[in-house]
Amino acid sequence: MNQTERELLEQARKAMRDDKNLAEALSGLLKHGAWPIFAGLINDIAQTRGEEFFRAVRPEEALAQEFNKGTVNGLLMTIELPNLIIQQMKSVREPDEGDE
Secondary structure: OOHHHHHHHHHHHHHHHHHHHHHHHHHHHHOOOOOHHHHHHHHHHHHHHHHHHOOOOOHHHHHHHHHHHHHHHHHHHHHHHHHHHHHHOOOOOOOOHHOO
């Protein structure tokens, strides 16, 4: 194995450790008693903004409506992202010594 391959393998291992640490931290976050309160708050805000989608808007209000759509999607992604990262880490194979 040449130096470039060794460097790439070490970078991959470091990235895997970092991702694993992130998944463990997020798992702890989801288990924390404050998470349901935070998630409920985010969902309430998203629902309030989302209700504006269903009313008719004048053309000059379309930009504000699109902004609200983006905001709601971002808020909902905030709630889903920890679970997605944790699930992805469960399906990733760590590089082992045989990869050298």
